[in-house]
Amino acid sequence: MNIHVSELLAAYHDGELPSNRQHQVEGHLQDCSTCRAELELYVELSSLLKADVVPYQTPPQRFAAQVQLRLPRTLPSRISQKEGKPPRWALGIPLVLILVWAFLQAAIKVTSLILTADQFFGVAIFNSWISTEGFLETSANLFLFNTLVLVGTTIFWSAWMALWLAWQKNQNVLSIKGGVT
Amino acid sequence: MMNLTSPPGTVEMDDHALIACAQQGDRQAFTELVTRHQDSIVSLTYRMCGDFRLAEDAAQEAFVRVWQNLHSYKPQYAFRSWLYRIATNAALDSLRRDRPTTDLDSLSLADPGKTPEQVAEENLRIGHVRRAIAQLSEPLRMVLILREYQELSYQEIADVLYIPVGTVMSRLNSARTLLRQELLVLLEEA
Numbered sequence: 001m002n003i004h005v006s007e008l009l010a011a012y013h014d015g016e017l018p019s020n021r022q023h024q025v026e027g028h029l030q031d032c033s034t035c036r037a038e039l040e041l042y043v044e045l046s047s048l049l050k051a052d053v054v055p056y057q058t059p060p061q062r063f064a065a066q067v068q069l070r071l072p073r074t075l076p077s078r079i080s081q082k083e084g085k086p087p088r089w090a091l092g093i094p095l096v097l098i099l100v101w102a103f104l105q106a107a108i109k110v111t112s113l114i115l116t117a118d119q120f121f122g123v124a125i126f127n128s129w130i131s132t133e134g135f136l137e138t139s140a141n142l143f144l145f146n147t148l149v150l151v152g153t154t155i156f157w158s159a160w161m162a163l164w165l166a167w168q169k170n171q172n173v174l175s176i177k178g179g180v181t
Numbered sequence: 182m183m184n185l186t187s188p189p190g191t192v193e194m195d196d197h198a199l200i201a202c203a204q205q206g207d208r209q210a211f212t213e214l215v216t217r218h219q220d221s222i223v224s225l226t227y228r229m230c231g232d233f234r235l236a237e238d239a240a241q242e243a244f245v246r247v248w249q250n251l252h253s254y255k256p257q258y259a260f261r262s263w264l265y266r267i268a269t270n271a272a273l274d275s276l277r278r279d280r281p282t283t284d285l286d287s288l289s290l291a292d293p294g295k296t297p298e299q300v301a302e303e304n305l306r307i308g309h310v311r312r313a314i315a316q317l318s319e320p321l322r323m324v325l326i327l328r329e330y331q332e333l334s335y336q337e338i339a340d341v342l343y344i345p346v347g348t349v350m351s352r353l354n355s356a357r358t359l360l361r362q363e364l365l366v367l368l369e370e371a
């Protein structure tokens with residue numbers, strides 16, 4: 001028990017030691033006046049600090065009433081300032097969708113052009129690598145996909161605008177309130 | 182949390198139940214939360230601001246922020262740490278906006294049980310302590326206040342300040358060492 005416990009005394013004083021360590025320190029303190037004196041410094045500093053009490057408290061009802069007066073009239077919307085803000089990448093999604101749509105439009109044009117050419121020449125120019133039926137099917141699929149992308153873009157765009165407007169409104173309420181206080 | 186002063190048979194709602202009500206817009210439940218935590222929050226902001234008017238203003242602002250952010254509070258977090266974090270930020274904001282109007286020497290009113298000499302001596306001591314605390318850097322002062330006055334655990338302090346527990350311990354250690362040097366005369370008197 002000759003090894004001093006100086007480095008454990010702060011945590012001991014703050015009640016932060018696990019019980020086995022706490023017993024260790026207590027055992028040591030019984031035999032060691034050096035560590036007892038050191039612990040006493042922590043105790044004295046704490047009591048010196050606590051001699052400074054908070055001078056006065058506003059009565060609870062008054063304090064609560066003052067807080068109530070400062071509250072906004074309505075409960076803030078569930079969309080919080082930070083969480084409600086649409087992330088920047090969300091802006092990119094409609095843009096990507098539009099680009100996909102444009103690409104598909106072009107693809108359809110090219111496909112029908114090839115088909116027309118194919119039929120016009122009466123020869124299966126491209127039959128060597130793809131059948132006309134395949135082309136027709138691909139064309140129909142492309143058209144369907146194109147429509148889906150267009151619908152998706154519209155829905156996403158509207159949802160995004162709604163979210164953004166809600167966030168803007170929330171921001172305005174907060175900034176108005178911030179100006180008053 | 183049971184309130185010992187409540188009449189037998191009534192069980193006080195705990196903080197989480199009150200928050201759940203307040204989240205639905207129940208102002209009565211919110212007022213109960215404010216009243217329950219007023220003392221600890223005002224005392225925290227007072228220790229930080231060193232000015233009672235500023236401290237009460239910061240404490241009220243903290244409760245307004247709590248109300249505004251109730252929806253983002255999740256019951257798995259300790260309410261006290263969340264509340265203290267908001268209050269700490271509110272106090273720091275008001276300190277940055279508005280320097281204390283009264284200085285650190287403005288002291289409590291005389292205790293009726295003491296002679297004027299005793300009061301004067303005590304005020305001198307307290308003034309000395311406050312100046313010593315005020316001289317600490319903000320990170321050291323924050324940890325010291327949360328530990329010595331608010332009696333938060335190391336883990337709670339870490340949660341409030343978003344720092345590791347090891348940092349809490351080393352800052353607390355530095356703060357105490359500096360205070361001991363500064364208050365040596367007073368500590369020797371004791």
Ligand SMILES: [Zn+2]
Nearest residue numbers: 004005032035
């Ligand atoms: Zn020892």
